[in-house]
Amino acid sequence: MRSTLKVFCLLLALFLVMGSPTPPQAQTPKSGGKLILGMRMDPAGMDPHKNQFSEQFKRFSFIYNGLLDYDKQGHLVSSLATSWKFSPDQKELSLKLRPGVKFHNGKELKAEDVKYSLDRVRDKKTASPLMRDFSSIKDVQVVDDTTVRIVLKEAYSPFLSKLTLYYCSIIPAGTEATGGTPPPGTGPFQFVEHKMNDYMKLKKFPQYWEKGLPYLDEIIFKPIIEDTVRYTALRTGEIHWANTIPFPEVEKALKNPPKDVVVQEGPTQSVFYFVLNCTRPPFDNSKVRQAIALALEKKEIVAGAVWGRGEVAHQAFGNSHPYHLPIKSQEYEPNRARALLAEAGYPKGFKVILPALTAHSLLLEMGKIGQAQLRKVGIDVELQLLDGAAFNQQVIVKKDFAITTMGDAGETRNDFDDAYYRAFFSQSPYNLARYSNPTVDAWLQEGRQTFDPEKRKRIYTQVVDRVNQDAPIIYAIIRTIPYAWRTSLKGWEPNATSALCYSGGGFSRAWLDR
Amino acid sequence: MLSFVFRRILSLVPVLFIVSLMVFSIFRLVPGDPVDAFLGTEQDPEVRRALRAEFGLDKSLPVQYLYWVKNILQGNLGRSFSTQQNVLKLLGEKLPNTIYLAFSSIFISILIAVPAGIIAATRRKKLEDYSAMTFALLGISIPGFWLGIMFILIFSLYLGWFPSMGFVSPLEDPLRSLWYLALPAFSLGWLQAAILTRLTRSSMLDVLNREYVRTARAQGHPERTVIFRYSLKNALIPIVTIVGLRLAALLGGTIVIEQIFSWPGVGLLLLQAIFARDYPLVQGAVLIIAVGFVLINLLVDITYQLIDPRIRMS
Numbered sequence: 001m002r003s004t005l006k007v008f009c010l011l012l013a014l015f016l017v018m019g020s021p022t023p024p025q026a027q028t029p030k031s032g033g034k035l036i037l038g039m040r041m042d043p044a045g046m047d048p049h050k051n052q053f054s055e056q057f058k059r060f061s062f063i064y065n066g067l068l069d070y071d072k073q074g075h076l077v078s079s080l081a082t083s084w085k086f087s088p089d090q091k092e093l094s095l096k097l098r099p100g101v102k103f104h105n106g107k108e109l110k111a112e113d114v115k116y117s118l119d120r121v122r123d124k125k126t127a128s129p130l131m132r133d134f135s136s137i138k139d140v141q142v143v144d145d146t147t148v149r150i151v152l153k154e155a156y157s158p159f160l161s162k163l164t165l166y167y168c169s170i171i172p173a174g175t176e177a178t179g180g181t182p183p184p185g186t187g188p189f190q191f192v193e194h195k196m197n198d199y200m201k202l203k204k205f206p207q208y209w210e211k212g213l214p215y216l217d218e219i220i221f222k223p224i225i226e227d228t229v230r231y232t233a234l235r236t237g238e239i240h241w242a243n244t245i246p247f248p249e250v251e252k253a254l255k256n257p258p259k260d261v262v263v264q265e266g267p268t269q270s271v272f273y274f275v276l277n278c279t280r281p282p283f284d285n286s287k288v289r290q291a292i293a294l295a296l297e298k299k300e301i302v303a304g305a306v307w308g309r310g311e312v313a314h315q316a317f318g319n320s321h322p323y324h325l326p327i328k329s330q331e332y333e334p335n336r337a338r339a340l341l342a343e344a345g346y347p348k349g350f351k352v353i354l355p356a357l358t359a360h361s362l363l364l365e366m367g368k369i370g371q372a373q374l375r376k377v378g379i380d381v382e383l384q385l386l387d388g389a390a391f392n393q394q395v396i397v398k399k400d401f402a403i404t405t406m407g408d409a410g411e412t413r414n415d416f417d418d419a420y421y422r423a424f425f426s427q428s429p430y431n432l433a434r435y436s437n438p439t440v441d442a443w444l445q446e447g448r449q450t451f452d453p454e455k456r457k458r459i460y461t462q463v464v465d466r467v468n469q470d471a472p473i474i475y476a477i478i479r480t481i482p483y484a485w486r487t488s489l490k491g492w493e494p495n496a497t498s499a500l501c502y503s504g505g506g507f508s509r510a511w512l513d514r
Numbered sequence: 515m516l517s518f519v520f521r522r523i524l525s526l527v528p529v530l531f532i533v534s535l536m537v538f539s540i541f542r543l544v545p546g547d548p549v550d551a552f553l554g555t556e557q558d559p560e561v562r563r564a565l566r567a568e569f570g571l572d573k574s575l576p577v578q579y580l581y582w583v584k585n586i587l588q589g590n591l592g593r594s595f596s597t598q599q600n601v602l603k604l605l606g607e608k609l610p611n612t613i614y615l616a617f618s619s620i621f622i623s624i625l626i627a628v629p630a631g632i633i634a635a636t637r638r639k640k641l642e643d644y645s646a647m648t649f650a651l652l653g654i655s656i657p658g659f660w661l662g663i664m665f666i667l668i669f670s671l672y673l674g675w676f677p678s679m680g681f682v683s684p685l686e687d688p689l690r691s692l693w694y695l696a697l698p699a700f701s702l703g704w705l706q707a708a709i710l711t712r713l714t715r716s717s718m719l720d721v722l723n724r725e726y727v728r729t730a731r732a733q734g735h736p737e738r739t740v741i742f743r744y745s746l747k748n749a750l751i752p753i754v755t756i757v758g759l760r761l762a763a764l765l766g767g768t769i770v771i772e773q774i775f776s777w778p779g780v781g782l783l784l785l786q787a788i789f790a791r792d793y794p795l796v797q798g799a800v801l802i803i804a805v806g807f808v809l810i811n812l813l814v815d816i817t818y819q820l821i822d823p824r825i826r827m828s
Contacts, residue, residue, distance in 0.1 A: 044597035044790065053554060127564035129556035180599045196597060196604065197786075198681055198778035224679055224776045228663055232671050232678045359789065388554075389546025389791045396557045397550060408555070429558055 033512035034218040038230040038239040042197050042223035047177035048169035049121045049128045054409045061499035064169030064185035069503040074496035077503045090155035097146045102207040103172045104184035111142040116173035133162050157451045158415035166411045188214040188508040215511035241485040247307040250482040260487045265480040266494025269410035271316050272477040279434045280402045287344040289471035293330050295337035295377040301476045305365040310479035315464045316419035318478040325461045337377045349378025352402050356383050357391045363405040411498040416460040433472030488513050522812045533804040537797050538579050548595045548791040592794035601798040612779035616764035622703030631714020653708020662701045662774035679776040698775040717749040750821050758814030762807045
């Protein structure tokens with residue numbers, strides 16, 4: 001009897017141990033170590049107010065802070081400003097600064113630095129590509145050392161998003177980039193050295209305002225242009241983290257990751273689309289544009305251009321984004337496309353040239369798949385291959401094109417306004433399609449003046465539904481980013497923003513389990 | 515000899531003048547300018563105007579050229595538009611890395627190609643000849659980027675012998691530097707060796723059929739003396755010419771291998787500068803490469819005389 005009881009107790013204990021879920025082993029972060037990040041390129045330029053291409057922004061997010069920031073889910077949160085308040089007429093914004101924040105040069109953050117930074121970005125002499133984003137500012141005033149008042153020309157609801165890191169890094173008054181050295185920031189890491197095309201070195205900033213952070217002593221950005229080589233370097237342990245791995249490898253790597261490597265897809269809001277020039281025949285006819293929208297099979301484009309690593313897009317923001325709208329989707333209907341072409345006077349289709357950016361393989365692939373799909377409805381697309389500068393001159397500056405493929409990085413679109421006003425407002429310099437619709441213009445203006453989030457959602461839903469009917473732009477892909485890192489790297493995971501350091505996460509909280 | 519060297523160096527002046535004029539004008543004929551490249555999709559007209567003024571592009575072309583030449587005469591190649599760094603400093607940083615890679619790969623290619631070519635020529639239509647020619651054919655047909663990636667996968671990922679990418683200066687740590695140099699230098703060396711093997715073979719075959727070689731054999735000289743003393747020395751002239759030309763070409767043209775192995779050389783920098791339409795950097799790099807070309811050709815001419823005293827420097 002006693003032995004039976006013993007066996008029963010043993011079995012029960014075994015069952016409890018094996019059957020109960022194991023409590024997660026919360027690991028204590030370890031300080032120190034050098035982290036090597038494999039980047040896609042080594043972008044030139046060290047001025048955070050002038051150089052904001054995606055890869056530059058990723059690096060700057062280690063060195064600088066904005067007044068506000070985005071958290072892991074993409075919600076607006078505090079950063080160098082702890083609180084903010086609009087005046088009743090929404091034309092004045094007062095921001096209270098975080099006390100005791102130090103710049104990398106030892107100076108304490110004051111309101112004059114914020115004024116200097118904002119004034120510098122919007123100054124014509126700086127020639128910042130982001131100058132227009134601050135055109136709503138009338139004046140920046142220093143109230144006291146820790147309070148800044150921003151006076152706007154008119155109420156502008158997306159304004160808070162312009163105070164985030166992408167648009168304006170806060171730097172000490174009177175400083176600027178000199179040669180290959182960036183100005184000091186307030187971020188978790190400070191600049192040490194940059195050898196073009198070799199590496200960029202940052203070190204821990206001990207006086208960083210988030211106490212106890214960062215854990216890592218040193219960060220090395222290693223530019224490795226070829227995706228295959230970057231992924232190999234990660235597998236051999238030469239780098240700890242890789243910014244994208246080759247698309248054809250992703251599915252295999254997700255199912256069966258290489259030894260000591262974690263592979264995970266990160267959401268991005270990078271959107272890729274076709275642009276049809278509404279002033280250029282035959283696309284000046286809305287029926288032809290609608291026909292193109294119906295003739296493009298977006299599912300196939302996602303499968304072909306990004307190996308299925310993304311989602312079909314009908315709007316500028318993906319399913320997981322707070323700005324995703326409940327709009328009607330554009331369906332693939334080639335027969336209706338043919339009928340519309342016939343109605344528009346092109347029963348046998350037509351010939352058209354598509355300038356494609358060779359530097360961006362995704363845009364080129366999209367162009368090629370679009371070419372094959374449009375051939376099915378009788379449209380003969382000829383690809384014109386151009387490098388970045390030639391493409392920008394012909395397509396963006398001169399708007400000399402009929403149809404093209406384009407993409408916007410996630411960090412450039414932080415509000416409905418960034419995505420839709422830019423692209424569809426008739427007077428916007430970034431309205432590549434030269435689309436003009438007074439009703440849409442009025443809605444877009446209304447969206448800028450409306451502060452109630454639900455009301456804004458309704459306005460922009462109307463906008464997207466209407467432009468999807470008119471089809472000056474045909475959204476196709478919202479891609480994900482396949483990140484990979486060594487298992488020794490802890491505390492980092494993909495996030496909704498493109499920043500690699502951000503409020504509450506990123507590499508400021510990452511550590512190496514050595 | 516000295517006057518020859520002096521005259522050749524003096525000939526750099528008209529060469530550089532023509533090169534400067536050509537690179538300045540041709541690069542400006544390419545569609546797209548630095549402002550188009552710099553601003554990406556954010557081509558605001560006001561910002562474009564400000565940036566054009568900052569880069570000095572608002573001045574007329576002759577004024578831009580004269581301004582550039584004036585700066586060169588003062589030893590200033592200007593400031594790069596894209597990196598905002600001094601062009602001379604940037605090139606001074608990258609050019610030694612490219613020279614290091616180019617010389618190493620040429621050295622490897624000579625080590626492989628000259629013996630392979632000699633063996634192929636002396637063992638004509640035998641297994642050794644066919645093997646050497648197959649190797650040469652493979653080397654000529656395989657694209658550099660594919661070979662580089664294969665080397666990385668085999669020697670770095672699967673065997674773990676060498677790092678897959680990166681650079682360590684030989685001045686910092688010579689042994690580690692060689693370890694990092696191995697794969698890019700072998701990839702590049704293999705491609706050069708293929709061309710040189712074929713050339714060495716055909717040049718040796720030509721010499722081996724000459725009467726003086728037959729005479730040497732008839733006089734009973736050992737085969738080693740016949741090959742190395744009488745044949746190879748006479749076959750070297752075209753080989754030295756090609757080695758010189760390849761080396762000069764590599765100074766500006768290791769772009770693919772530099773990109774694959776993340777080698778911070780002048781080729782990669784030049785490629786980025788071309789995409790960015792970084793006029794000062796491209797113009798400066800081309801001028802420096804032109805100087806390198808002339809100097810290497812001078813070196814080749816001097817080597818001719820050492821190999822064949824009948825060639826006079828005049």
